[in-house]
Amino acid sequence: MxxxxxxxxxxxxxxxxxxxxxxxxxxxxxxxxxxxxxxxxxxxxxxxxxxxxxxxxxxxxxxxxxxxxxxxxxxxxxxxxxxxxxxxxxxxxxxxxxxxxxxxxxxxxxxxxxxxxxxxxxxxxxxxxxxxxxxxxxxxxxxxxxxxxxxxxxxxxxxxxxxxxxxxxxxxxxxxLEVLDPPTGGVRWRLPADLGRTYAAVSGDANPIHLYPLTARALGFRRQIAHGMWTLARSVAAIENRLPDAVTVEVAFKKPVFLPGTVSYAARQDDTGWTFAMTSPKDGSPHLLGRTTPA
Missing domain, CATH: 3.10.129.10 (Hotdog Thioesterase)
Structure with missing residues (x-):
């Protein structure tokens, strides 16, 4: 290299x-x-x-x-x-x-x-x-x-x-990455239409697919979608106070989250760490699947 x-x-x-x-x-x-x-x-x-x-x-x-x-x-x-x-x-x-x-x-x-x-x-x-x-x-x-x-x-x-x-x-x-037997149900989060713009303002990631319906449609999406790294961050935030300082978090990004929209979030602890999922409340299809293990 x-x-x-x-x-x-x-x-x-x-x-x-x-x-x-x-x-x-x-x-x-x-x-x-x-x-x-x-x-x-x-x-x-x-x-x-x-x-x-x-x-x-x-x-x-x-x-x-x-x-x-x-x-x-x-x-x-x-x-x-x-x-x-x-x-x-x-x-x-x-x-x-x-x-x-x-x-x-x-x-x-x-x-x-x-x-x-x-x-x-x-x-x-x-x-x-x-x-x-x-x-x-x-x-x-x-x-x-x-x-x-x-x-x-x-x-x-x-x-x-x-x-x-x-x-x-x-x-x-x-x-x-395969996350076996992800948790289901859980809480529902309502995501506003301007979430992509709000996250872009703090992250510097101003990809047009996250900003407005018009800019998202220009790149093939029916309307703007949430940042994958926001879905990861929000998922981790829900359990961070129960994670060790030294930890590994693995996630697979699946279906995009359209804005505005509603997602379901569930997390489950076992002997090796946490498994979590952000899914569609309509049909249970995954937006994000993840797991944690001590580092």
Missing amino acids: PGTKLLTGEPGDLTTLVRAALPVVPGVNRLPGVRKGPASAFDGLAYAREAVGVERARVEAYAGVCGFPRKDVVPLTYPHLRAFPLHMAIMSDPAFPYPAIGMVHVENVITAHRAIGVGERLDVTTAVGEPRPHARGVLLDFVTTVSAAAGGDTAWESTSTYLRRGRTVDGDPAPG
């Missing part, structure tokens, strides 16, 4: 969105600096951010949107926000062969090794390797490591797996 590229400053949402959109604009996608390289030549890419601050105001805004209590340590899912600009930098890099628009987040695994305090400074690195085969295209694993700044301990890790539909690569597809 080539050397890690350093992303400096605080990436801007508008700049990120424009860079992500350019490779799908006819004509523009052939320009130098925008044109994507061949998938056959891609052997990996990595970006890093150094000494990223964990500001209380931003943490509390995120906690409020996702249902976490306000504490002196960050919510379990919060470090993903500090890695998200690296995901977008990789997807927008001409060396990355696939446009960011159209990448589908299908699985996520988070391992927290310890609690991260508000006010800490963190070094964040995200790397992606060669694509893996999938029945409908290819899978790309974005692996993030979050450490205390200046060479400190590793506090948090994650793997975000994205599906790119289309031509696959050689090899046998690996089975995806």
Whole structure:
């Protein structure tokens, strides 16, 4: 894999969105600096951010949107926000062969090794390797490591797996995450039409599929959908006070959650951890399935 590229400053949402959109604009996608390289030549890419601050105001805004209590340590899912600009930098890099628009987040695994305090400074690195085969295209694993700044301990890790539909690569597809006997029933949550815009404001993820009916329809959805990482965060928030500081959370994203809408959420504890599910109250079909284990 080539050397890690350093992303400096605080990436801007508008700049990120424009860079992500350019490779799908006819004509523009052939320009130098925008044109994507061949998938056959891609052997990996990595970006890093150094000494990223964990500001209380931003943490509390995120906690409020996702249902976490306000504490002196960050919510379990919060470090993903500090890695998200690296995901977008990789997807927008001409060396990355696939446009960011159209990448589908299908699985996520988070391992927290310890609690991260508000006010800490963190070094964040995200790397992606060669694509893996999938029945409908290819899978790309974005692996993030979050450490205390200046060479400190590793506090948090994650793997975000994205599906790119289309031509696959050689090899046998690996089975995806299976959550056996997920819980059913539970509580119902009514999600407002502006949830995608509210989450975008605190996360920096302003993908048009999450914002308005018009922008979502332009990308093939009948109306806007909730962010997958919001559904994960809200699911974890419901049980976070019963999880250890060192924990692994695995989720598979299934059907999209259309906004406005209502979802059911249920969680069950057993000897190895928690199993949880966000489902449709109409027919029980899953939006998200997950499980936790001690790390």
